[in-house]
Amino acid sequence: MTAAGTNPDTAFSLDSYHVSEELGFILPQPLKELPPYYQPWMDIALRVPELLEAHQLRDHINKMPLLCSSFLQKHRELRLAHLALGVMTMGYVWQEGEKDTVEILPRNLAVPYWEVSQLLGLPPILTHADAALANWKKKDPEGPFDMNNLELLLTLPGDDSIQGFFLVTLLVELAAVPALRNIPTVIKSVRSGDCEALARALEVISQSLQDMTDALKLIHDYVNPSVFYGTIRIYLSGWKDNPIMPNGLIYEGVQTAAMEFSGGSAAQSSLLHCFDELLGVRHVKSSGRFLTRMRNYMPPVHKELIQDISMQPSLRDFVQQQACEKLSLAFHHCVTKLLHFRSYHINVVSRFITVPSARARQLREQRPDGKSNISKAPIGLEERGTGGSSVISFLKTVRDQTKSVFLLPTPSRDKSKTNLQH
Numbered sequence: 045m046t047a048a049g050t051n052p053d054t055a056f057s058l059d060s061y062h063v064s065e066e067l068g069f070i071l072p073q074p075l076k077e078l079p080p081y082y083q084p085w086m087d088i089a090l091r092v093p094e095l096l097e098a099h100q101l102r103d104h105i106n107k108m109p110l111l112c113s114s115f116l117q118k119h120r121e122l123r124l125a126h127l128a129l130g131v132m133t134m135g136y137v138w139q140e141g142e143k144d145t146v147e148i149l150p151r152n153l154a155v156p157y158w159e160v161s162q163l164l165g166l167p168p169i170l171t172h173a174d175a176a177l178a179n180w181k182k183k184d185p186e187g188p189f190d191m192n193n194l195e196l197l198l199t200l201p202g203d204d205s206i207q208g209f210f211l212v213t214l215l216v217e218l219a220a221v222p223a224l225r226n227i228p229t230v231i232k233s234v235r236s237g238d239c240e241a242l243a244r245a246l247e248v249i250s251q252s253l254q255d256m257t258d259a260l261k262l263i264h265d266y267v268n269p270s271v272f273y274g275t276i277r278i279y280l281s282g283w284k285d286n287p288i289m290p291n292g293l294i295y296e297g298v299q300t301a302a303m304e305f306s307g308g309s310a311a312q313s314s315l316l317h318c319f320d321e322l323l324g325v326r327h328v329k330s331s332g333r334f335l336t337r338m339r340n341y342m343p344p345v346h347k348e349l350i351q352d353i354s355m356q357p358s359l360r361d362f363v364q365q366q367a368c369e370k371l372s373l374a375f376h377h378c379v380t381k382l383l384h385f386r387s388y389h390i391n392v393v394s395r396f397i398t399v400p401s402a403r404a405r406q407l408r409e410q411r412p413d414g415k416s417n418i419s420k421a422p423i424g425l426e427e428r429g430t431g432g433s434s435v436i437s438f439l440k441t442v443r444d445q446t447k448s449v450f451l452l453p454t455p456s457r458d459k460s461k462t463n464l465q466h
């Protein structure tokens with residue numbers, strides 16, 4: 045274990061989990077370049093959308109030299125390499141859409157990708173930790189961390205919409221930073237029984253959860269649903285539980301059997317996993333299994349933070365026992381805001397997946413040879429999520445599970461005051 049998070053005598057510090065005070069899970073100052081030896085990777089990675097448009101990405105990757113990964117030493121070098129190899133891999137697999145996928149990732153890409161992944165403890169597929177957390181730069185280094193001053197390091201097809209998609213996700217991560225910063229205070233206050241400090245920390249967390257929802261709303265300004273559904277989505281798809289690639293992918297030179305990995309999704313963000321564990325939300329059955337599996341797609345230290353939060357004395361039990369109105373209300377606000385984020389996210393998914401998928405089906409029935417963006421979208425994906433199940437029913441299960449942690453009314457609570465149970 046990297047941190048002393050489960051020892052009650054030591055302070056719980058985010059620093060030991062590589063969570064920055066300023067940026068949370070976002071990688072501070074990602075590198076823009078790799079050492080010159082790796083230029084053949086960057087030359088291709090920087091041109092992925094253009095090479096895909098010309099149907100030439102696979103040819104370029106097939107001719108790429110097999111480079112040795114051992115000159116990559118620093119964490120940020122490894123993160124950029126993982127991102128670069130990740131966008132190349134997604135492009136390589138999905139270059140011809142769902143019709144002509146590949147069964148083998150060539151050795152010159154597969155071997156270094158595998159090695160870099162092993163060093164980072166990440167899977168060899170594009171993850172949220174790559175595409176959102178480690179894929180940004182400021183146009184003006186002194187300027188603000190906002191939409192106008194941010195751009196991606198590497199991208200995939202989808203023009204402004206793909207940029208918008210990853211940057212809005214990044215801004216949701218940023219909005220959560222005050223909440224993350226207050227997790228140690230919550231843990232410390234429960235340990236010491238300091239209700240005042242605990243109530244204050246929980247109010248900061250609920251405000252931060254509201255700010256996350258507000259940041260998520262930006263998706264409507266920066267991402268076009270038809271472009272997301274028709275162009276972007278396939279490049280985020282993986283080769284696990286995916287009917288388009290039922291046999292997975294062989295990483296040539298790594299092992300002979302095919303491997304299966306889920307595609308990129310913000311279900312791999314550590315944020316909601318942390319808040320769920322803090323508030324006591326437990327996801328069970330298939331949705332729980334999927335979310336638990338997504339923890340293997342996070343940087344290992346972030347996964348450890350989630351685990352260590354889950355091992356702390358129960359915040360919910362503590363609040364329930366105190367029967368203090370102010371504290372109960374602060375806890376209630378947190379659960380309400382988390383619920384609100386999930387409900388809003390369901391609306392987003394409905395607009396960006398459910399509606400275009402119904403429209404695509406309709407267009408295909410009316411004009412089977414139609415060329416519109418959404419009717420070209422992969423039929424095999426339709427309304428399925430990264431886990432392969434129906435997206436909306438999965439998200440509703442997860443949302444409804446959140447409600448289970450609302451506090452029970454206690455006898456000591458004044459019945460004339462707000463009923464905290466929904």
Ligand code: HEM
Pocket residue numbers: 209212213216217260263267272308309310311312313316386389392393396397428429430431432435438439442443
């Ligand atoms: C166009 C925008 C978006 C779409 C279409 C979308 C779609 C999805 C889908 C289909 C899932 C189900 C799991 C999966 O299949 O991987 C999911 C899960 C999830 N997404 Fe999004 N998403 C979007 C934006 C975001 C953003 C910006 C965030 C913020 C970080 C986010 C956070 C989550 C979380 C936390 C989950 C896990 C379920 C939960 O804990 O409630 N999503 N998303």
